[in-house]
Amino acid sequence: MRTQVVTIHDVARAAGVSPATVSRVFNGGRVTPERALSVQQAAAALGFAPNRVARSLRKQRSSVIALIIPDIENPFFTSLARGVEDAAQRTSLSVVLCNSDEDTDKERRYLEVALGEQMAGVIVAAASQDETDLAPLIARGVPVVAVDRRPHAAEVDAVQVDNQHGGEVATRHLLRAGYRRIACITGPRGASTSEERLAGYRTALYSAGDAAPAGDAYVRHADFRVEGGRAAMRELLALPEPPDAVFVANNLMTIGVLDALREVGRTPPGVGVLSFGDVPWASLLRPSLTAVELPSYELGRTAADLLLQRIEGKPSPLQTVVLRTRLQVRESTAGP
Amino acid sequence: MRTQVVTIHDVARAAGVSPATVSRVFNGGRVTPERALSVQQAAAALGFAPNRVARSLRKQRSSVIALIIPDIENPFFTSLARGVEDAAQRTSLSVVLCNSDEDTDKERRYLEVALGEQMAGVIVAAASQDETDLAPLIARGVPVVAVDRRPHAAEVDAVQVDNQHGGEVATRHLLRAGYRRIACITGPRGASTSEERLAGYRTALYSAGDAAPAGDAYVRHADFRVEGGRAAMRELLALPEPPDAVFVANNLMTIGVLDALREVGRTPPGVGVLSFGDVPWASLLRPSLTAVELPSYELGRTAADLLLQRIEGKPSPLQTVVLRTRLQVRESTAGP
DNA sequence: CTGAAAGCGCTAACAG
DNA sequence: CTGTTAGCGCTTTCAG
Helix, strand or coil: CCCCCCCHHHHHHHHHHHHHHHHHHCCCCCHHHHHHHHHHHHHHCCCCCCCHHHHHHCCCCCCCCCEEEECCCHHHHHHHHHHHHHHHHHHHHHHEECCCCHHHHHHHHHHHHHHHCCCEEEEECCCCCCCCCCCCHHHHCEEEEEEECCCCCCCEEEEECHHHHHHHHHHHHHHHHHCCCEEEEEEECCHHHHHHHHHHHHHHHHHHHEEEEECCCCCCCCCCCHHHHHHHHHHHHHHCCCCCCCCCCCHHHHHHHHHHHHCCCCCCCCCCCEECCCCCCHCCCCCEEEEEEECHHHHHHHHHHHHHHHHHCCCCCCCEEEECCCEEECHCCCCC | CCCCCHHHHHHHHHHCCCCCHHHHHCCCCCCCCHHHHHHHHHHHHHHHCCCHHHHHHCCCCCCEEEEEEEECCCCCHHHHHHHHHHHHHCCCCCCEECCCCHHHHHHHHHHHHHHHHHCCCEEEEECCCCCCCCHHHHHHCCCEEEEECCCCCCCCCCEEEEEHHHHHHHHHHHHHHCCCCEEEEECCCHHHHHHHHHHHHHHHHHHHHHHHHCCCCCEEEEECHHHHHHHHHHHHHHCCCCEEEECCCHHHHHHHHHHHHHCCCCCCCCEEEEEEEECHHHCCCCCCCCCEEEEEHHHHHHHHHHHHHHHCCCCCCCEEEEEEEEEECCCHHCCC
């Protein structure tokens, strides 16, 4: 077991050139073809692999970018991750994924790693609108793009979907389908996505006038996870006058909602169910599920493109890109 | 926007000590309490964050470990990833995730990154039994653990499940339930998991004697993804004498299988369906799905524990840990 | 317990 | 086009 490392010096000696020349060969500097060839041969013969750590130290920048997401078990984020990867694919940058688990401590740790490892850039779906602190990265000039969720006070590029509009369209659809006691199960307080989707729900209800229900009696905050959705739905079902439809602010919670409904023998569209974000493998569900479709892949792709531009030093002003959602009507909201 | 970096020297000067002392404070060396305190204060005041790249270069080892998985969209692997993270959580090591996308080129790239970044260790669910080349890592003394899938010629610790046994138990269950034309949709040739699960299927059939069907007429190799499962099932359904049950070698392909069945108006248990690995959110499926349950989380956890031991320099001989699977009988295999 | 000094492997001026 | 040189920021002997 050889632990010995082959360095640029070893290659240089073997090829009869200077270390600088070897470096040039590996970095596209001007070198005569024959010299370049002999360097490559020497490198291959010795099994040379460049030390990226040394390179990063010298260049003050590594060639990896971090993607920090709050829930690796949510297909929405894994799809987003695919978008990021595919965009980075065509560059020399590698993407590493970090799962913050909706935990601001874990997230902070990863943010520190990204900073300390001098990563070329960071894409982050923030665990919290308030606590996620991007300032150290920004202070050091590391390009950062916020995706899906937007940390409050951060001066960063951002890519999101039209949460409020999507929530409004969804709720209006429910109203038009004839539902009258429409509930909303949204995410944690303080998450931009939670608040905006809820705002859309309220707007639709208010503008419907007399159809507007009793304040927030039908509003629940949960945790964007299956269990949270299930618990919130159980609560709503236990109300003296349970809702006849529910707008659920994310895919995972919708699964919990459907489970809770099944427990008590109710099924859509008797109780209308509309999910913000497609449930994975929804094709297997009967009745099929009406959902606000989110361009998860494109979200990642767009964020990565933006980041790559910043890394290349493009100086355009900060921008926020908003991607459209689209309501896909199916059976679960056919009417009470 | 300050791009200026605060180094250990700045802190040293501010605290009136030498850089070495600052380093000791941050690495648990012997320093008098009062000096340590003033160093910490100075560091805080200056907003010092240690440069992990410089540290890695000096120590010849970084403090991150890589987890390389072949499909980030498969809940089996994301659950495994959670296991790895939770195990690493209690150490000072950070986990970064790399998605090889079942592509040996992408995988090679990540393996190179892990080597070049001098990562402390690597856990890999190999994209290929033959092409995945762990030798460079091993030659440099980087601890490596193979998880779920085992690269052929590699001298590494490994953690897997009892694929063959699980496949055998599954197939026997189908036989006992009264199915007679049992098909098997397995993964790509050359993946250890594909081959072993298939071997279990064959063993069960052969030992059933006269129940054994015509050779491999009912065997299909697909790609471990939804589409592959769907296509394979369509093929099987088009046979002059279609199977009356199918053993599917992974969760994602099972989704495709169920879809294909629905297309032609068949449903389990009329056609028996048994999945190797739980389908995500199976609770929503009716009829409920019989599956071989895999300890995905524990797989990750165990692999990480093993890796951490190696990183700490534990010299025990190479080991392979095999975790048990468990057949969970539900409605989809109730009998033809 | 503390400081000085010597690099880890690489790249980027700067001469030649 | 090529070699020499000087570090990037940190840890770790080695003296004191």
